[in-house]
Amino acid sequence: QVQLVESGGGLVQAGGSLRLSCAASGRTISRYSMGWFRQAPGKEREFVAGITWYGESTYYAESVKGRFIISRENTKNMMYVQIDSLIPEDTAVYYCAASTGGSRYGRPRSTNEYDVWGQGTQVTVSS
Numbered sequence: 001q002v003q004l005v006e007s008g009g010g011l012v013q014a015g016g017s018l019r020l021s022c023a024a025s026g027r028t029i030s031r032y033s034m035g036w037f038r039q040a041p042g043k044e045r046e047f048v049a050g051i052t053w054y055g056e057s058t059y060y061a062e063s064v065k066g067r068f069i070i071s072r073e074n075t076k077n078m079m080y081v082q083i084d085s086l087i088p089e090d091t092a093v094y095y096c097a098a099s100t101g102g103s104r105y106g107r108p109r110s111t112n113e114y115d116v117w118g119q120g121t122q123v124t125v126s127s
Contacts (some may be wrong), residue, residue, distance in 0.1 A: 002026045002029060002032070003026045005025075006021065008020040009123045013126050016086050020081045023077065024077040032102075033052055034051050035051070036070060038090075038093065050107055056105070059107050069084075083123075092123060093123075099114045
């Protein structure tokens with residue numbers, strides 16, 4: 001079973017940038033669709049960004065398009081999300097997730113399509 005650990009969160013001013021990392025261990029993630037989700041206090045966990053097995057396709061929630069860039073390095077068993085132009089509404093716990101049962105070009109977006117989750121990393125954006 002693969003394990004996921006996020007890092008890179010923190011407190012940042014509005015307009016700033018962060019790069020979140022997701023380190024996988026236990027198994028290679030090269031044949032898993034991967035995604036980033038976030039959960040703000042009192043809200044449901046929501047999809048942010050996803051990437052197919054070999055990075056051929058990336059896709060985003062409308063709310064983050066143009067500000068978030070997801071990427072992966074299968075040789076290092078890593079996934080990333082670059083977040084620019086942060087706004088207070090981006091404040092949340094960010095989770096990386098793996099969808100282990102899908103296909104190469106699958107683009108899962110819902111939480112129930114992902115079956116492996118990290119513990120989350122807090123991102124706080126001050127205004």
